[in-house]
Amino acid sequence: MKNKGFTLIEILVSVGIIIFLTALFLSNYKSGQEQFALERSSYKLAQDIRKVQEMAMSMKEENCSPSGIVTGFGLYFDKSSSENDKYILFGECTGNKTRQPSDNNTEIFLEKGVKISEVKKNGGGGNKISIFFIPPDPIFYVDGNTGKNIEVILSNSLGESKTIKVNTIGMVEIE
Template identity: 30%
Template sequence: MKKGFTLIEMVVSISIITMISTLFIANYRSSNKRTDLILAAQSLVADLHAAQNNALGLNKYNGSVPAGGWGISLQTGASSYVLFADLESPGVSGNLEYDSSTEGNINYGARVTDFPRGISISNIATSLASSTSAADVTFLPPDPKTNIYDLNSGATSTAIEITMQETINNTTKTIRVNFLGLAEVID
């Protein structure tokens, strides 16, 4: 009796190893994108809390506490968001809205956060509208009072849901912020 492998046994073994390796590599890429989406959603929640903490802590922007507090600016289809200082006082035109020319200077504490490649905001829904193209969430010191401002309607809302999507698997994550400032990933 001869010991060893026949050519057919080797071909079958190599085929099985190749098939298993291919399945592993394909699943690794898609699970990596899902992980990127989860981390991006958690990053947005963390920055919402950072804006809230900036308002609570009376953090300064360009040497003074922003009259309108701190906030996050969001746009449907965008692959980034902005943490900004709202310089206009409540009741003044421009309050609750992000103005990129004066309120987003990174040298004073504002910042733009980019999502990983292939991840974007697919929908923004407020308690007033099931879909809007842009909204700002601001926190007014010292409480901090939470303002959810729908830029399309020009009205404030009591809640917002931000849906983020990754393009490989079309997986989504939704972040909810309520009128009390509670921000969480809900799915």
């Protein structure tokens, strides 16, 4: 007579394999989430740089006080500990080609766990950078001056990073 069914050993081995595979999947889930958050944030930042360029090229009209005229559009990055989870999109109102508190500012937050770890101007470090585009060309300014490259480095808690580069003519690249 044949016994049909599973032995206790076969059931325990099957359950053990299922538990092992579940633990393996769940341990990689969080790191996968952080990797994708870094990817999404870097592409969002590059997209926002291009958006600011397009706003300058199209000479987008926006209300501005005190002058009433937006002279261009830009992004502001601050890697200090309290500000490193966001950047600011601004419409420049004062004519000095850098962000001012009185400008039309929109804060854009990075995804959870992603921070601005470094900002570089022509290869040198710094804490803050303001990039700016003047219509209609758009002419590219960094902290009020032309002819500079910038790098904004985003990182996550796993130590991974993405570098967003903007060259002197405003071309955006992600590494």
